[in-house]
Amino acid sequence: MPFFCRISAVLLFIFLSPSVALAEIVILKNGDTLSGKIVAVTGEAVTLEHEVLGVLTLPKSQIKSDEDKITLQQPAKKTTPGVFGTNFLEGWNRRVALGVKGEEGNDVSLNLNGALDASYEDKDNRLALSAAYFYESQDHERNTSKGNGSFVRDWLFSDSPWFYYSYSRYDYDEFKSWEQRVSLIGGTGYSFFDEEKFKLLGRIGLGGNRTWGEEDDFNPEAQLGFECHWLANSVHSVSAKFFIFPDLNERGEYRTQTQAKWEINLSIARGLGLELGIEHEYESKLYDGLDKEKHYDLLYFGRIGLDL
Numbered sequence: 001m002p003f004f005c006r007i008s009a010v011l012l013f014i015f016l017s018p019s020v021a022l023a024e025i026v027i028l029k030n031g032d033t034l035s036g037k038i039v040a041v042t043g044e045a046v047t048l049e050h051e052v053l054g055v056l057t058l059p060k061s062q063i064k065s066d067e068d069k070i071t072l073q074q075p076a077k078k079t080t081p082g083v084f085g086t087n088f089l090e091g092w093n094r095r096v097a098l099g100v101k102g103e104e105g106n107d108v109s110l111n112l113n114g115a116l117d118a119s120y121e122d123k124d125n126r127l128a129l130s131a132a133y134f135y136e137s138q139d140h141e142r143n144t145s146k147g148n149g150s151f152v153r154d155w156l157f158s159d160s161p162w163f164y165y166s167y168s169r170y171d172y173d174e175f176k177s178w179e180q181r182v183s184l185i186g187g188t189g190y191s192f193f194d195e196e197k198f199k200l201l202g203r204i205g206l207g208g209n210r211t212w213g214e215e216d217d218f219n220p221e222a223q224l225g226f227e228c229h230w231l232a233n234s235v236h237s238v239s240a241k242f243f244i245f246p247d248l249n250e251r252g253e254y255r256t257q258t259q260a261k262w263e264i265n266l267s268i269a270r271g272l273g274l275e276l277g278i279e280h281e282y283e284s285k286l287y288d289g290l291d292k293e294k295h296y297d298l299l300y301f302g303r304i305g306l307d308l
Helices: 002-016
Strands: 023-026 033-041 047-050 055-061 093-103 108-122 125-140 141-156 162-173 180-194 200-214 217-231 236-246 254-265 272-283 296-307
Touching: 023 047, 033 055, 093 272, 162 200, 180 217, 180 254
Parallel strands: none
Antiparallel strands: 023 033, 033 047, 047 055, 093 108, 093 296, 108 125, 125 141, 141 162, 162 180, 180 200, 200 217, 217 236, 236 254, 254 272, 272 296
């Protein structure tokens, strides 16, 4: 399982990288203090994510200030470099997740899935890095071995909902005729909603993919789709993505990618959570020569995630 070995190494590197969670303390005018993570600051209010009270919106008029600046007290910040002391993924939100299910008796089965998600955003850029792997076997016979890794970069414009983006993705599937596929696409996007608790983005671009395996081919294609994220509260969040890739060589041929995920933060430990979701892929065109190949793959997953 070469793909699994590569993804496992990446997950191990991220897991072993140093990470320190620093609480921020907001001092109110009445002398009270609230500690947590500041997730947003506007001209009128500060949004604080409290471990017990959840997400709080505090008017700046009630916060102790010094020349109209919010007073924050932080512990002495320890230098926290990225992976293995480098700058790789320094300052990013990072999460690893793993799910395992097995059965042994009349039937012997093993289901394994793992994922890495990392994101970063500033006023000019929005970056997203992700990887996932799925493995299933029944009676010691492997029937699923597939994975993917993707990197998306958005170039943002101040005070504009429009942005440019680049999309790159690597797919591996032992049971597809192409076995390996690399996709590269560039285009423009639009933020229909870009609020603290709800985001909805649309994308449209042009590019192509290159496949290796029983069928080696290059296919120019387009990309259309959307992605959304809803932060219901400090415990629950829901995200979804849907993309369609029309084939520009053959009219009427296309493929799709869909993912929906529900994340539940567990109060027993900071940064620990449960992920439940589905991944669906569809291809209208199948190559000749592989009898077991299907038009679609539908995978359900449940896994435990940890913020790093």
